[in-house]
Amino acid sequence: MMDRLRKISENLLTSSTKSDNIVEILKLSESEDCEVVQCSVTCLRDVFSHLLTLTTGPGSKVYLRADDSISESSLTAEEKNAARLRQLYSTGLDRLQRLMLHENDDVQQAAAGALCELVKAETTARSRPKKRKSKALQQPQRQYQFAVYTLRRVLVSLLDTTANTAVALSSVVKFLELDDFRFSLLKTMEMIMREKSEGKSSTPCFVGNCFGILKAIAMPRMECQITSFIVDEENAASEPPRKKAKSAEGAEERRRKELYGDPASIAAHRRVFSSAWLSFLRLPLPSSVLVRVLNNIHTNVMPHMLNPKLLIDFLTDAYDAGGAVSLLALNGLFLLINKHHLDYPDFYEKLYALMQPSLFYEKHCSRFFRLANRFLSSSHLSAYLVAAFAKRLSRLSLTAPPAGCLIAVAMITNLLKRHPSCKVLVHRKTQERLLDENGEFLPAVETSVESDVYLPAEADLSKCRALDSCLWELQCLRGHYVPAVSNSLALLNSVNDVVEIDLEPYLENSYESLQEGVRSADAYLAPSIGKACTPSFTEALSRIAAEIL
Known part of the structure; x- marks a missing residue:
């Protein structure tokens, strides 16, 4: 069975039009044998990653983007095959999402890793430069597009579940070293958590899974540390620099883009990081998660926020709760009072x-x-x-x-x-x-x-x-x-x-x-054997107990 899967995968890597072979891999991924399932996950990752690399320009018809709309009217044979592959890609993503919740840890890890690799491949395919060149600078133009829709599907399946997904979460955490992946993940998580908070539909498992990812994020401290991206500069160079806008409107637009949409900007990173944490803290936190949050908030969260004063309400409420929660809230309050001049009454x-x-x-x-x-x-x-x-x-x-x-x-x-x-x-x-x-x-x-x-x-x-x-x-x-x-x-x-x-x-x-x-x-002297000594405290208690009884 394993050799069969490898042979099918090799055939698909040489011919992208045999969609029946993909269907066979999807069927094998439902096997009860964990080794077969794990091998099929690897095959799906390799095949779909290869097919995504075929989207090299506007002339290509093999598009596998999961959020593209499909119109079956007036399609050529090649376009129908592309639509078929797109449908299989969406089915494959659904299957990998379910396998992330598999009871076997190796299958969980393989499925989560495969989905993150497909997010990278889809982002690379979307961000390839167009063939048309700028007349001014003769450089390929492109518009950077991250595979947000696919990433959202992964996060929704991973976060909103009662299954034990610790292994799958650890696989996703490995990709947080990529700056644009981390940037898009924070934006996507902020939207998911905000929707949960507004709908009041969050569960303790959802909150715990969100904290597991947020805690693992290591934020850069300076802009020069933002150097790792999914799409390198050669394959997807930045848009050609435009002339400096003379109007205040143009300057404001550039400032808005820098703060909200540029994954290479440290200010934008801190903005989405702050928004994600504020959305998380609006959720109903179980006591176990609240203690872990307060243990980390003064070292891993507040130094990277644009405005740590936004945490005043959260920290003061925790300080007023009493007990161990109040003790832990002192760290964050100390930073606000000492560095941000918080005036806290009483x-x-x-x-x-x-x-x-x-x-x-x-x-x-x-x-x-x-x-x-x-x-x-x-x-x-x-x-x-x-x-x-x-x-x-x-x-x-x-x-x-x-x-x-x-x-x-x-x-x-x-x-x-x-x-x-x-x-x-x-x-x-x-x-x-x-x-x-x-x-x-x-x-x-x-x-x-x-x-x-x-x-x-x-x-x-x-x-x-x-x-x-x-x-x-x-x-x-x-x-x-x-x-x-x-x-x-x-x-x-x-x-x-x-x-x-x-x-x-x-x-x-x-x-x-x-x-x-x-x-x-040195002053301690043990009593010698056979020498009279004062009865010990334990002996005195034993004598008193014997007299009482």
């Missing part, structure tokens, strides 16, 4: 609200504190605001894991270094008499949870009275069971220094690494 209040005891157990805890340290690095912040964050971190350290305690102490130290007016939180005596809201002295009592004037449930940072309190919680850490935590309080002795503490080493700590440090410390 930003610090919401950042303050995210500091909950569960934060230290989140997967993205290190990323959050890294960004929070940047947001609080300005020396122009109000003293009451800085004091609120320092007090919140101090309170969280009471229930935080050992690694979280180290982060809290390091961040508090940096806050006090940047804002000397908040050092009173450390140096305030526990017997100091404070004023209440009416200006009267409060009774002098030892500072504790009950007597602390700090209001942790107050959302307004100016009313939580953190600046009237003190960081008595850090005193409790002096007796922490992990030596690294109790020793970290020595950092507070350097609050008068100008140099800030590098937070990165503290963000990399974990419970295991801290315990390993304790075991490897």
